[in-house]
């Protein structure tokens with residue numbers, strides 16, 4: 001069995017999501033290599049080589065891969081991946097963008113967001129916003145898989161010494177180009193890997209009031225998330241959306257403030273270890289998944305919570 | 310330019326779907342069906358392009374059994390000009406849908422294909438990207454804004470870190486995210502008019518596509534239950550529980 005793990009990185013460093021995918025790859029057996037595609041991505045490649053249990057790190061370092069354009073990177077992965085039984089990537093927005101293209105180029109199905117490896121060809125994955133867990137079996141010789149990162153504890157980042165090998169293949173499809181980006185800068189931990197997440201919903205009323213979550217997040221070292229309603233209303237940016245069609249989180253502690261608990265929101269957070277809900281409506285569905293529910297007006301409860309921490 | 314929109318028939322988003330007790334499949338008996346919300350956004354975007362004079366014709370296509378004609382009619386009521394149903398026995402997997410859509414693309418030669426980013430039943434998030442690879446077209450997935458600029462398309466995308474803007478050669482693929490637009494409601498007169506619009510039915514053979522399945526669903530089951538929680542009396546008790554019982558802070 002041989003598995004190629006696609007690295008999620010920012011050229012200089014490796015993202016934790018890569019380590020979650022490595023853990024899923026380990027569940028499939030030994031023989032794991034990592035592909036780092038990027039530009040000036042030596043830093044990420046060095047980090048990947050330190051992951052224990054990795055045989056080789058393949059590095060495709062070229063301007064064509066700088067912005068992870070799916071048209072280019074998918075051609076590379078399909079070529080490099082031809083030699084492997086499995087191609088596995090974390091279900092980040094970047095890999096969700098690229099991997100189905102890879103699968104189609106190889107004429108195989110993609111199995112999205114697996115949460116468990118049952119055997120070499122059988123996997124579990126949530127469907128219908130996580131209300132149902134499906135067990136699916138693939139008849140393809142080669143498996144293209146994305147991994148729900150919250151389902152796998154990150155593999156260790158240090159201790160290995162894989163060989164680093166350059167891949168010279170340059171694929172520039174010439175179909176697309178990068179124009180620009182607006183990247184949210186924050187000193188807080190990343191939403192998807194934070195130990196504690198505090199999220200606000202429509203009940204927060206406006207973006208200004210999200211400041212009420214800041215002090216608490218500071219004290220707890222928490223990331224801040226939001227419901228779709230809060231994002232749609234423009235209180236906070238889109239990258240904060242937690243849910244079925246946003247980010248999936250499973251921290252040790254999730255605090256939902258002014259969030260009703262629609263199935264689409266629950267899909268993104270109900271695997272958190274401890275859930276707290278603060279809502280003034282005692283019948284809000286969020287209380288059905290909360291370990292600790294506080295029926296209160298958030299405008300009273302949040303300042304008090306900050307003071308008592 | 311001609312715009313093709315892919316619409317899927319799915320369970321209404323308000324329905325909490327359950328696994329059947331015997332694990333054979335999900336229970337969809339008497340469940341309300343609807344157009345996938347992301348496809349509704351796709352139709353809206355195409356119709357707006359037509360209203361702006363950018364698009365000349367909007368074609369709604371769905372892959373499925375005869376029942377998906379209902380969702381094609383919905384798209385026609387929302388402003389699409391004509392519909393295409395590709396007839397299959399029930400649900401087919403994303404790779405097959407993508408191949409069938411590629412067949413329609415070859416026939417219709419659209420400049421733009423708009424799909425949803427994700428179907429809310431299978432939560433696959435695959436079809437648009439697969440179609441991009443098969444048709445050798447660039448893709449702007451998870452789009453929150455698009456604009457046609459000569460023979461290029463600018464797409465702003467919702468990504469993990471924020472927003473990213475790409476420039477794509479046309480013809481191109483777009484998949485919609487939630488913030489792209491707010492879909493309109495179909496008016497009664499438009500629902501009536503939609504009944505008269507052209508709707509063609511193709512078989513996979515017509516499109517030269519063999520429907521072969523790569524995946525089988527072995528079983529379905531409910532997710533792990535969470536144990537019932539408690540209501541705390543006040544903030545003080547909450548903090549105490551988090552510190553001393555749950556030990557998470």
Ligand SMILES: Cc1cc2nc3c(=O)[nH]c(=O)nc-3n(C[C@H](O)[C@H](O)[C@H](O)COP(=O)(O)OP(=O)(O)OC[C@H]3O[C@@H](n4cnc5c(N)ncnc54)[C@H](O)[C@@H]3O)c2cc1C
Nearest residue numbers: 201202203227228229243244245246258260264265280298
């Ligand atoms: C295709 C699709 C995809 C979706 N994807 C997602 C997703 O990924 N993530 C997501 O979150 N949603 C998603 N949704 C939306 C989802 O269905 C809900 O509409 C949304 O989660 C509601 O957000 P909310 O709980 O903040 O708002 P509401 O449902 O309006 O709830 C607000 C809550 O705040 C409480 N409240 C108000 N004032 C106060 C106060 N002063 N103090 C305390 N409590 C107060 C109210 O009691 C209420 O319970 C999706 C929907 C669709 C159709």
Ligand SMILES: Nc1ncnc2c1ncn2[C@@H]1O[C@H](COP(=O)(O)O)[C@@H](O)[C@H]1O
Nearest residue numbers: 315316372424425427428433434435436
């Ligand atoms: N059976 C289908 N018929 C038409 N379009 C589909 C079908 N399945 C998927 N799509 C399109 O592909 C998008 C993404 O679906 P998926 O890859 O299944 O998550 C949907 O929002 C539709 O636009």
